[in-house]
Amino acid sequence: MTMTFSPQKTTVSDNYDIPSHSFDAGKKFKMVAENVTIRYGDVIGVQNITMKFPEKSVTALIGPSGCGKTTFLRCLNRMHDMTKSAKVEGKVMIDGIDLYDKSIDPIYHRRKVGMVFQKPNPFPTMSIYDNVVSGLKLNGVRDKKILDEIVEDSLKMAYLWDEVKNNLKKSAIELSGGQQQRLCIARALAIQPEVLLMDEPASALDPIATQKIEETITELKKEYTIIIVTHNMQQAVRVSDYTGFMYLGDLIEFSETRKLFTDPKNELTLKYVQGQFG
Amino acid sequence: MTTNERRQEYRTLFKQNVKNRLLVDKVVRIVVFSCVIIALIPLCSILVEVFKNGISAMSYEFLTTVPGAVGSGEGGIGPAIQGTLIIIGLSSLIGIPIGVMSGIYLSEYGDNKLARSVRFFNDVFMEFPSIVLGIFAFLVIVLVLGHFSVWAGAFALSLIMFPIVARTTEESLKMVPITYREAGTALGLKKWVITFRIVITAAKSGMITGILLSVSRIGGETAPLIMTILGSSQFFRSMDVPMDALPLNIYKLSQLPYESAQLQGWGSALVLIIIILGINLSVRYYFANKTINGVLGKLIKQGVLNKK
Amino acid sequence: MYTIHYIIYEHFIDNIQSRYNCVKKNTINYHKQGGLSDKIFKIGATIAGTFVLMIIALLVFQLISESYPVWEKEGFSFIIGTDWNPVDGRESFGALPYILGTLVVAAIAMLIGVPLSIGIAMFISDAPSKIGAPLGMLVELLAAVPSVIYGLWGLLIFRLYFKDWVEQPLHDLFGDSIFLFSGTPFGLDILTASVILAIMIIPTVSAVSREIMKAVPQQQKEAAYMLGATKWEMFKIAVFPYSKTGLVGASILGLGRAVGETMAVTMLIGNATGITAIPSSLFGPSQTTSSIIANEFVEASPASLHLPALIGVALVLLLIAIAINVVAHLLVTKMMKIKEGAINN
Numbered sequence: 001m002t003m004t005f006s007p008q009k010t011t012v013s014d015n016y017d018i019p020s021h022s023f024d025a026g027k028k029f030k031m032v033a034e035n036v037t038i039r040y041g042d043v044i045g046v047q048n049i050t051m052k053f054p055e056k057s058v059t060a061l062i063g064p065s066g067c068g069k070t071t072f073l074r075c076l077n078r079m080h081d082m083t084k085s086a087k088v089e090g091k092v093m094i095d096g097i098d099l100y101d102k103s104i105d106p107i108y109h110r111r112k113v114g115m116v117f118q119k120p121n122p123f124p125t126m127s128i129y130d131n132v133v134s135g136l137k138l139n140g141v142r143d144k145k146i147l148d149e150i151v152e153d154s155l156k157m158a159y160l161w162d163e164v165k166n167n168l169k170k171s172a173i174e175l176s177g178g179q180q181q182r183l184c185i186a187r188a189l190a191i192q193p194e195v196l197l198m199d200e201p202a203s204a205l206d207p208i209a210t211q212k213i214e215e216t217i218t219e220l221k222k223e224y225t226i227i228i229v230t231h232n233m234q235q236a237v238r239v240s241d242y243t244g245f246m247y248l249g250d251l252i253e254f255s256e257t258r259k260l261f262t263d264p265k266n267e268l269t270l271k272y273v274q275g276q277f278g
Numbered sequence: 279m280t281t282n283e284r285r286q287e288y289r290t291l292f293k294q295n296v297k298n299r300l301l302v303d304k305v306v307r308i309v310v311f312s313c314v315i316i317a318l319i320p321l322c323s324i325l326v327e328v329f330k331n332g333i334s335a336m337s338y339e340f341l342t343t344v345p346g347a348v349g350s351g352e353g354g355i356g357p358a359i360q361g362t363l364i365i366i367g368l369s370s371l372i373g374i375p376i377g378v379m380s381g382i383y384l385s386e387y388g389d390n391k392l393a394r395s396v397r398f399f400n401d402v403f404m405e406f407p408s409i410v411l412g413i414f415a416f417l418v419i420v421l422v423l424g425h426f427s428v429w430a431g432a433f434a435l436s437l438i439m440f441p442i443v444a445r446t447t448e449e450s451l452k453m454v455p456i457t458y459r460e461a462g463t464a465l466g467l468k469k470w471v472i473t474f475r476i477v478i479t480a481a482k483s484g485m486i487t488g489i490l491l492s493v494s495r496i497g498g499e500t501a502p503l504i505m506t507i508l509g510s511s512q513f514f515r516s517m518d519v520p521m522d523a524l525p526l527n528i529y530k531l532s533q534l535p536y537e538s539a540q541l542q543g544w545g546s547a548l549v550l551i552i553i554i555l556g557i558n559l560s561v562r563y564y565f566a567n568k569t570i571n572g573v574l575g576k577l578i579k580q581g582v583l584n585k586k
Numbered sequence: 587m588y589t590i591h592y593i594i595y596e597h598f599i600d601n602i603q604s605r606y607n608c609v610k611k612n613t614i615n616y617h618k619q620g621g622l623s624d625k626i627f628k629i630g631a632t633i634a635g636t637f638v639l640m641i642i643a644l645l646v647f648q649l650i651s652e653s654y655p656v657w658e659k660e661g662f663s664f665i666i667g668t669d670w671n672p673v674d675g676r677e678s679f680g681a682l683p684y685i686l687g688t689l690v691v692a693a694i695a696m697l698i699g700v701p702l703s704i705g706i707a708m709f710i711s712d713a714p715s716k717i718g719a720p721l722g723m724l725v726e727l728l729a730a731v732p733s734v735i736y737g738l739w740g741l742l743i744f745r746l747y748f749k750d751w752v753e754q755p756l757h758d759l760f761g762d763s764i765f766l767f768s769g770t771p772f773g774l775d776i777l778t779a780s781v782i783l784a785i786m787i788i789p790t791v792s793a794v795s796r797e798i799m800k801a802v803p804q805q806q807k808e809a810a811y812m813l814g815a816t817k818w819e820m821f822k823i824a825v826f827p828y829s830k831t832g833l834v835g836a837s838i839l840g841l842g843r844a845v846g847e848t849m850a851v852t853m854l855i856g857n858a859t860g861i862t863a864i865p866s867s868l869f870g871p872s873q874t875t876s877s878i879i880a881n882e883f884v885e886a887s888p889a890s891l892h893l894p895a896l897i898g899v900a901l902v903l904l905l906i907a908i909a910i911n912v913v914a915h916l917l918v919t920k921m922m923k924i925k926e927g928a929i930n931n
Binding site: 299300302303306307309310311312313314316317318320321323324327328375376378379380382383384386387388392393395396398399400401402403405406407408409410411413414416417418421437440441444468469470473494497498499500501504505508525528529532533540543544547550551554555558559562 | 628642701728730739853
């Protein structure tokens with residue numbers, strides 16, 4: 001057996017304990033972020049993050065407020081295109097295609113990558129039904145039967161169906177905050193994404209709804225790749241297979257959830273998961 | 279729950295229409311951008327023509343003398359310049375105090391039914407056709423006195439001015455935090471002292487902006503002057519005889535069939551546009567700068583920006 | 587608006603300190619006299635505030651009473667009549683042609699000006715502020731140009747190009763088939779006046795629309811982008827439904843301006859009177875309520891019915907303008923409290 005050494009500089013930073021060969025073994029990665037740095041003018045939001053998101057699994061991003069986890073999540077969907085001052089460097093690959101390739105418009109990817117925001121943002125002038133089908137109509141789906149079917153399926157997945165099935169024509173703003181958030185999840189699911197980004201989706205929900213959403217996440221990962229930002233460590237333990245811990249714009253540690261919480265390699269991670277700061 | 283296979287089927291239903299949608303998007307972007315260009319063409323053309331044609335009419339004599347015989351192309355627009363300055367001054371004399379006091383009323387006593395209707399009618403009054411205000415001034419002053427009067431013109435223009443001043447004053451005063459008023463009250467100051475010495479001093483720059491913008495607005499008004507000061511070819515003699523003003527002068531000259539008169543019209547227009555755009559631009563420039571400085575200063579004070 | 591706070595802060599410090607020393611000396615006096623002086627202050631402010639109500643009441647009363655003779659003689663036919671003859675002995679006044687002229691010219695101006703303004707508002711509200719702010723300021727400069735200069739430019743420059751490059755080709759193409767384009771283009775006609783008027787309402791409509799569009803929450807836009815919308819689709823899904831009411835209000839505000847505008851229209855509309863002023867072709871001369879007043883007011887004798895007739899026309903114009911503006915203000919304020927753009931113009 002011959003050993004070959006790659007001449008390329010490793011993308012894995014020496015300082016951080018990012019999983020090496022053993023982590024990659026036998027996994028298919030849906031999304032890969034390579035050396036991602038995001039700047040707002042002179043301020044650095046996140047710095048040189050390399051992360052691989054295994055297919056059909058849930059990856060959680062945890063860390064104290066302001067550590068850049070939301071900033072990083074938004075770059076996976078090119079949401080920073082709207083923030084004029086934000087600049088993203090590095091590569092984000094989805095199925096081997098670079099999201100930041102100048103020749104490809106972000107709307108090709110956004111169909112594959114659904115997103116749920118921290119604050120519920122349904123379209124206030126539309127009905128519940130229209131909210132869910134808004135993305136489908138953009139994609140040219142007009143068949144009423146199919147639309148009805150997808151609406152029912154998406155609302156069921158978001159655990160909203162039972163509450164609204166009798167008045168789908170009701171305006172979306174008449175729903176409660178928790179219901180609105182589940183409507184937003186349904187709206188994101190309706191475009192049948194392959195990756196689902198969730199930015200603290202449960203922060204506006206009551207415990208019962210939160211539990212239902214977590215069940216949904218567990219159910220969805222059979223088919224979807226889910227990346228979830230959460231400030232709630234218990235939630236990360238409950239729903240995720242992999243967890244990345246971020247601090248001040250750096251990815252400190254990334255490994256299997258169980259491993260990260262029980263046997264962290266980094267002292268900072270240990271302190272954080274033990275609740276010494278946050 | 280729907281199976282994953284079914285979901286895979288849904289995906290195949292999605293039309294591969296992204297290219298068309300991006301094309302539509304591109305077309306809309308071009309259309310939207312050309313809207314901006316289309317709007318800027320007249321602005322550029324007006325400025326270029328006024329400057330190009332106006333410059334050739336310009337001379338010291340043109341700016342200071344009375345007009346010569348009709349169509350001769352001699353003489354100048356001295357009375358018109360003088361008249362415009364007089365009418366702006368007089369209108370401000372009437373309009374600013376009323377506007378400022380009205381703004382104080384709306385801001386400091388503006389939380390009742392009467393004030394709300396004042397605010398509403400103030401906004402509606404702001405949009406009254408200026409020619410109707412001219413007729414009003416004609417009816418209550420010219421008709422009563424029996425002759426054209428400079429006061430009638432000033433009154434008509436002050437009616438255009440005061441609602442603008444009132445609303446900008448109100449908004450500026452409202453920007454002053456309530457704590458400043460409370461601080462004044464805590465010191466035992468009376469309300470009018472607090473209003474004039476603390477609140478107005480604090481809101482000064484916003485109020486000045488409003489006043490200057492209203493001045494630039496009335497400086498170009500023509501319609502209400504037709505039936506109040508009529509126009510004249512003499513320098514100001516008394517308040518009780520017709521007087522000239524730049525906008526009136528431009529209107530009159532443009533109606534004459536002589537090329538020399540039209541040239542003088544361009545000259546008049548150049549003087550007027552320099553006065554009005556001068557006020558307008560300097561207000562905006564001054565105000566924009568202050569805003570930035572204010573924000574920077576505030577941030578530096580709070581220690582957010584300390585590298586400077 | 588941070589400016590004001592900052593400046594206030596500076597003044598406040600100086601002011602309060604000197605005030606404080608002063609107050610310490612005069613506290614007792616202030617308390618004794620303050621009650622009365624504050625009362626006078628409040629009364630003064632209230633009078634100034636209600637001044638606008640008194641003026642409006644007096645204005646409407648004056649217009650009605652001074653135009654009363656013509657209503658008495660003509661009755662309802664003042665509104666629906668088409669004959670306009672101020673000659674002594676054959677006096678007859680019908681304002682319908684001018685009312686129609688006003689409405690037609692303003693409507694065409696809206697048809698041209700509103701889509702342009704919405705387009706401008708879309709561009710500026712979406713552009714980075716480094717580009718958007720100066721462009722917005724440039725467009726608003728259009729509002730600073732006096733009406734009479736629009737008239738002068740329209741009369742001596744624009745009209746000639748417009749006649750040769752737009753009106754004549756339109757006439758050649760459609761003149762025989764569509765009545766709108768019949769009549770020989772002369773440049774002093776309904777279309778020219780409408781186009782100038784359209785340019786004049788652009789700053790108002792675009793500034794108010796822009797502020798309304800900017801007020802659409804970022805989360806709404808992100809929701810649309812998340813679904814894979816292009817920028818145009820984002821406007822369709824997130825911006826327009828959210829700001830519909832306000833945009834309609836902004837347009838009606840522009841209509842109000844267009845209806846009341848006098849000088850540029852007077853200089854360009856061709857000034858027909860009586861039945862010939864009824865709009866029939868885009869290339870025909872007409873007359874609006876405001877332009878007939880500007881043209882004839884000074885010559886009208888207070889002794890005849892001519893002056894009351896013109897004041898009657900002014901009353902009609904005022905009622906149209908008030909109706910339009912009340913609707914616009916209700917819509918815009920209903921949408922939200924965006925007033926700054928409207929005030930500054």
